[in-house]
Amino acid sequence: MIIAANKIDRPQGLRNLEKIRASFSYPIVPCFAEGELSLRQADKAGLISYVPGEKTFEVKKSLDDKQKVALDSIQKTIQQFGSTGIQEILNKTVFDILQYIAVYPAGSRLTDSKGNVLPDCFLMPPGTNALDFAFRLHTDIGRDFVKAIDIRTKKAVSKDHVLKNGDGLEIMTK
Secondary structure, X not given: OOEEEOOOOOOOHHHHHHHHHHHOOOOEEEOOXXXXXXXXXXXXXXXXXXOOOOOOOEEOXXXXXXXXXXXXXXXXXXXXXXXXXXXXXHHHHHHHHOOOEEEEEOOOOOEOOOOOEOOOOEEEOOOOEHHHHHHHHOHHHHHOEEEEEEOOOOOEEOOOOEOOOOOEEEEEEO
């Protein structure tokens, strides 16, 4: 279990966080979902450049006074806690608790021209092998599986090859 201690930006947020920490031994992540939502909306509108989970964002367009105040408040909270906490909760849940791995299909570029990780990856459970991944891509790909090529080493791997986080595979079929 993981506790998402939301509303950390509110006046009693820090005090409430300390109460939660004193009461529970689970991992606790301070967060403020409203700030994350605002940043994502501002990014979508082209006002800022923001990558979820990052400690900073870049203002791209002129902002009115209300927008400046809101973004300044969000930035202060991020500086205090390191992030909005939302991506950290997702990462802890998926990678630490569930122990899933990210696997990239061949042909996918791992990053875009700005260095942003692209969303064309698959979250797979621990112990996933190359054949499991082939079936995850498509039943026909799994059924016609011959071998897989590790996109980093360019070496062939067998259907039983257990994948690690960040692996990329090109699946060869009949």
